[in-house]
Amino acid sequence: MSDAIVERDRALFGPLSETGRGFYLTVGVLGLAILWGAIAYAVQWSEGLGVTGLHQPVSWGFYVTNFVFFIGISHAGTLISAILRLSKAEWRRPITRMAEVITVMVLFIGAGQILVDLGRPDRMMNVIQYGRYQSPLLWDATSISAYLTASTFYLYLPLIPDIAILRDHLGKRRWLYAVLALGWRGTERQWKILNRAIAIMAVLVIPIAVSVHTVVSFVFSMTIQPMWHSTIFGPYFVAGAIFSGIAAIIVAMGIIRRIYRLQSYLKPIHFRYLGQLLLVMTLLWFYLTFAEYLTGYYGNEPEEMKVFWSKFTGPFWPFFWAMVVANFVIPMVLLVRLRHHAVGKTVVASAFVVVGMWLERFIIVVPTLSNPRLPFPEGQYWPTWIEWGELAASFGVFILFYVLFVKLFPIISIWEIQEGRDVGLKEVEERLLTYLPDGAADAAMPEREKVLT
Amino acid sequence: MALWGMVIDLDRCTGCQACVMACKAENNVPAVGPKEAARGRIISWMHVLREESEERTRFLPRPCLQCDDPPCTKVCPVYATYRNPEGIVAQIHARCIGCRFCMAACPYNAKYFNWLRYQKEGPGQNPDVSVRPKGVVEKCTFCHHRLQKARERARAEGRDLVAGDYVTACAEACPTRAITFGDLLDEGSEVARLARSPRAFRLGEELGTRPKVFYLAEMEGHRRV
Amino acid sequence: MNEPESAFDRSVRRTQWVLAGLAVLFVTGIVTWIAHLIRTAWRLGDVLSASIGISLVAIPVFLTLGGVIVYVFVGLLTDRSAR
Ligand code: SF4
Ligand code: SF4
Numbered sequence: 001m002s003d004a005i006v007e008r009d010r011a012l013f014g015p016l017s018e019t020g021r022g023f024y025l026t027v028g029v030l031g032l033a034i035l036w037g038a039i040a041y042a043v044q045w046s047e048g049l050g051v052t053g054l055h056q057p058v059s060w061g062f063y064v065t066n067f068v069f070f071i072g073i074s075h076a077g078t079l080i081s082a083i084l085r086l087s088k089a090e091w092r093r094p095i096t097r098m099a100e101v102i103t104v105m106v107l108f109i110g111a112g113q114i115l116v117d118l119g120r121p122d123r124m125m126n127v128i129q130y131g132r133y134q135s136p137l138l139w140d141a142t143s144i145s146a147y148l149t150a151s152t153f154y155l156y157l158p159l160i161p162d163i164a165i166l167r168d169h170l171g172k173r174r175w176l177y178a179v180l181a182l183g184w185r186g187t188e189r190q191w192k193i194l195n196r197a198i199a200i201m202a203v204l205v206i207p208i209a210v211s212v213h214t215v216v217s218f219v220f221s222m223t224i225q226p227m228w229h230s231t232i233f234g235p236y237f238v239a240g241a242i243f244s245g246i247a248a249i250i251v252a253m254g255i256i257r258r259i260y261r262l263q264s265y266l267k268p269i270h271f272r273y274l275g276q277l278l279l280v281m282t283l284l285w286f287y288l289t290f291a292e293y294l295t296g297y298y299g300n301e302p303e304e305m306k307v308f309w310s311k312f313t314g315p316f317w318p319f320f321w322a323m324v325v326a327n328f329v330i331p332m333v334l335l336v337r338l339r340h341h342a343v344g345k346t347v348v349a350s351a352f353v354v355v356g357m358w359l360e361r362f363i364i365v366v367p368t369l370s371n372p373r374l375p376f377p378e379g380q381y382w383p384t385w386i387e388w389g390e391l392a393a394s395f396g397v398f399i400l401f402y403v404l405f406v407k408l409f410p411i412i413s414i415w416e417i418q419e420g421r422d423v424g425l426k427e428v429e430e431r432l433l434t435y436l437p438d439g440a441a442d443a444a445m446p447e448r449e450k451v452l453t
Numbered sequence: 454m455a456l457w458g459m460v461i462d463l464d465r466c467t468g469c470q471a472c473v474m475a476c477k478a479e480n481n482v483p484a485v486g487p488k489e490a491a492r493g494r495i496i497s498w499m500h501v502l503r504e505e506s507e508e509r510t511r512f513l514p515r516p517c518l519q520c521d522d523p524p525c526t527k528v529c530p531v532y533a534t535y536r537n538p539e540g541i542v543a544q545i546h547a548r549c550i551g552c553r554f555c556m557a558a559c560p561y562n563a564k565y566f567n568w569l570r571y572q573k574e575g576p577g578q579n580p581d582v583s584v585r586p587k588g589v590v591e592k593c594t595f596c597h598h599r600l601q602k603a604r605e606r607a608r609a610e611g612r613d614l615v616a617g618d619y620v621t622a623c624a625e626a627c628p629t630r631a632i633t634f635g636d637l638l639d640e641g642s643e644v645a646r647l648a649r650s651p652r653a654f655r656l657g658e659e660l661g662t663r664p665k666v667f668y669l670a671e672m673e674g675h676r677r678v
Numbered sequence: 679m680n681e682p683e684s685a686f687d688r689s690v691r692r693t694q695w696v697l698a699g700l701a702v703l704f705v706t707g708i709v710t711w712i713a714h715l716i717r718t719a720w721r722l723g724d725v726l727s728a729s730i731g732i733s734l735v736a737i738p739v740f741l742t743l744g745g746v747i748v749y750v751f752v753g754l755l756t757d758r759s760a761r
Binding site: 048049050051053054055060114119120121124131132134137138219224225372374376 | 494530549589
Binding site for chain 1: 686689690691693694697704705708711712715718719722724725728729731732733736739740742743746747749750751753754755757
């Protein structure tokens with residue numbers, strides 16, 4: 001561990017080579033959360049879904065909310081990273097990897113929510129054997145598996161050169177790294193293949209990601225239930241997904257930066273840029289929410305209004321208004337000026353957005369169900385410890401996977417940082433010159449040369 | 454081919470719940486017990502709703518409306534609920550994975566879920582109807598097993614199925630004869646005649662689900678024409 | 679590359695090819711599955727148009743994904759060029 005490569009980015013190897021007390025403590029706490037979820041699931045498996053708070057007419061609750069929420073979070077990673085890569089944003093370099101990891105881990109958990117939600121998980125194979133494509137659930141299954149494949153591979157591709165570095169320098173887990181490095185030696189041909197594949201995947205992954213949350217929204221909007229049957233739901237869900245996803249990335253960045261002392265890699269500027277992106281998404285989210293609710297309100301259809309008022313002033317008002325505060329008011333206040341304390345402000349705003357977006361999903365799923373068209377004996381939905389357990393375990397599994405990933409692979413792409421230093425700097429300068437009018441570029445050239453020499 | 458339908462005369466219904474009880478006995482609909490009932494998990498394929506307005510109280514018995522264009526069957530991922538060629542919306546308990554998507558999609562809340570295992574096979578049950586396990590959706594099937602039996606009997610007697618051979622348990626049980634059942638395509642049948650009555654209306658007509666359960670009510674029918 | 683391969687290298691190589699095979703198997707599995715769903719819809723007289731419409735999009739996407747995966751695995755694993 002004394003090569004120049006390792007020496008230059010020593011901080012990035014820290015979590016890979018050393019394991020402290022904090023790690024075991026975290027894993028222990030997460031283990032408890034997961035244990036809670038496991039016990040809850042065992043009870044649910046043997047007793048049936050009756051152990052949850054679900055009933056008639058609220059037959060979907062926490063699990064479906066979590067499904068939409070987690071799939072939403074998963075949007076940030078790969079999508080943002082692909083967009084930043086394609087737009088050649090240089091500041092992406094330390095961020096892309098940690099974003100992509102979120103996607104892959106959270107997608108598994110999101111898809112898992114549906115399995116937890118099934119009344120007969122033992123008959124899951126029926127979906128494969130007798131699935132029918134008229135059901136939006138099958139659209140989800142197809143779209144999510146495409147996204148899972150694509151984003152896993154998209155995470156893996158830029159990992160290959162880093163794994164090769166680990167294989168050659170770390171001295172631990174050699175067999176694993178040797179297998180995963182795919183014989184990477186950094187030849188010209190290998191670089192060509194890798195760069196081309198990354199470029200193709202970056203393009204491919206964007207429409208897939210958009211399709212995923214669109215079809216998740218279709219689960220609701222394809223029915224004819226009040227406040228679900230809405231044409232805006234596709235884009236609304238996608239925007240919300242990106243919104244919550246960016247927030248999740250920022251929170252993850254804030255925590256990782258703190259724990260692994262990566263302040264020199266994840267700088268305030270990164271938080272500021274992402275914070276501005278988050279601000280844009282806040283506004284977009286508010287715009288779409290406004291459009292959605294005003295249309296319902298103005299149309300004044302009795303069935304829609306029942307749901308509408310139950311959200312605004314009825315039993316769901318605390319959730320609804322908390323959502324508005326967490327998703328709009330707080331981010332607006334914190335994010336408009338990011339000159340100072342960019343890190344703290346964006347992380348706090350993002351934490352609120354994550355909670356707010358969970359509430360948003362809840363406020364979409366439950367009020368519609370609890371206000372049926374026909375006068376129906378109503379019951380209030382409140383989750384039991386089983387559902388809380390699944391929620392805790394979902395977060396537990398997510399964080400545990402993340403922590404393990406950080407233990408096994410560099411969470412900041414080593415080669416991309418180095419490429420930024422060695423190639424990126426020059427490239428950006430040249431690219432800048434091509435943006436300028438021709439004369440200006442020619443005029444600037446000799447000037448610059450003079451300065452440099 | 455028939456198209457089975459039902460007409461319920463609200464001006465005759467007294468809300469006596471005889472249809473509800475008859476349905477429970479006929480279809481082995483489980484009694485969930487007071488604790489589960491308090492949690493909103495009563496299963497009642499036929500459910501008598503109460504509509505209260507200033508001038509009157511009205512009862513509205515609601516089975517599954519057997520929509521001719523059912524929103525519930527479209528969303529089922531595994532073909533566990535489908536519209537059969539005679540228009541009955543069937544439910545295959547052995548295939549249902551319990552996703553409850555159909556419950557979310559039914560605009561009339563006609564579907565019920567077995568949140569727990571509510572009953573085991575035992576004496577006193579109707580042997581023609583399966584006892585549902587936990588974790589699956591169930592609903593009114595227009596007493597489909599009665600159609601099968603009626604067909605078999607007709608075949609054994611070497612004749613065609615005639616009106617009155619196949620009637621649902623609720624229609625049989627109603628003391629005020631508010632429920633009429635039969636083939637909507639058979640022009641001469643009682644059901645077809647009543648369904649064309651100016652008093653007739655359907656629930657949620659504007660949703661385009663085309664229920665095959667019609668209601669009769671003096672004011673309602675005119676208003677909705 | 680004339681040095682004899684060690685047991686370590688051989689097990690690494692073999693695992694890499696197994697991984698590549700699994701990836702291909704996964705993608706072909708999904709494509710077969712989608713085709714199976716079309717067949718099921720046809721046999722049950724179910725909504726065939728939905729199955730065909732979706733598979734028209736889904737199958738090419740999965741094939742492209744599989745193509746890129748194969749391209750990378752084969753390209754990197756068979757690379758013998760000098761550095
Ligand atoms: S009433 Fe509900 S359950 Fe019955 S057919 Fe219509 S949508 Fe389906
Ligand atoms: S609950 Fe059963 S019948 Fe209803 S949509 Fe799901 S699988 Fe189909």
